[in-house]
Amino acid sequence: MPNGSLEKFIYEKENPLKEERQLDCKTLYDIAVGVAHGLEYLHKGCNTRILHFDIKPHNILIDDDFCPKISDFGLAKICPRKESIVSVFGARGTPGYIAQELFSRNFGGVSHKSDVYSYGMMVLEMVGRRKNIKVEVDCSSELYFPHYKRLELNQDLGLRCIKNEIDEEMVRKMTVVSLWCIQTDPLHRPAMHKVLEMLEGSVQMLEIPPKPFLSSPSTSSIHLLSEIL
Known part of the structure; x- marks a missing residue:
């Protein structure tokens, strides 16, 4: 794709041109909606x-018109539409975007809701323009959201974009x-068609979700999230 992948436009440390490649909120929003449409189709x-x-973000390619294209299906799995839970051995995905049920079945079965979780983490990175994961952190018992209280109080988010x-x-x-998408229990996450309804609907109709909590996996090879935004 002419514009490469999404991470070049949202991670400030990896963006040498910064202002020239800074996407406005409308473009980021349209990309988020476009990826949601793609996942709903899948x-x-x-x-x-x-x-x-x-x-x-690395697997979302951007064309000339800044329309997103989902790429890299190397870890994809095909399953009958009648089946909601799939059998997957071992965690698959990229640390920082992997849903909890992929490293511990105690959190629930693996399903299309695992993609919903990854989508939510990605969109939070788009909003905050920073990575959700710090590689030096081995484990964390809680996801920390600096802007969560502002959402609850309906205050200005105070973000630069x-x-x-x-x-x-x-x-x-x-x-x-996004906070709905990363709920710990997969049953509490919306399906992608519901994600689109919420994104394209009125912000006044959205309810603030519960604050998610995360138990870390036993292996130190999977680095967990320490902070978002």
Whole structure:
């Protein structure tokens, strides 16, 4: 794709041109909606359901018109649409985006909701313009959200990408929807068609989700999230 992959536009440390490659809130929002449409098609639009298992900014390619394309299906798994739970041996995906049930079945079965979790983590990175994961952190018992209280109190999110009230509304929707997507229990995460309804609907209709908590896996090879935004 002419514009490469999404991470070049959202990670400031990896963006040598910074201002020239800085995407505005509307473009980020449109990319988030576009990826949601792509995942909904993989989960519901095909005759056979396709689970991607590696949704992250590096695997979202951007064309000339800044339309996103989901790429890299090396970890994908095909399953009959009638089956909601799939059999997967071992964690698959990229640390920082892997849903809890992929490293411990105590959190629930592996399903299309695992892609929903990865999507939520990716969109939070798009909003915060920083990586969710710190490689020097081996484990964490809780996900920490500096802006969570501001959402609960309906306060200004105070993010640099927000220039006006329209930007504030789009970013607030992306943030609230993402927090629903990364709920610990897969049953509490919305399906992708519901994600689209929330993103494309009114921000006033969105409820603030419970704050997610995460128990870390036993292996130190999987680095967990220490902070978001």
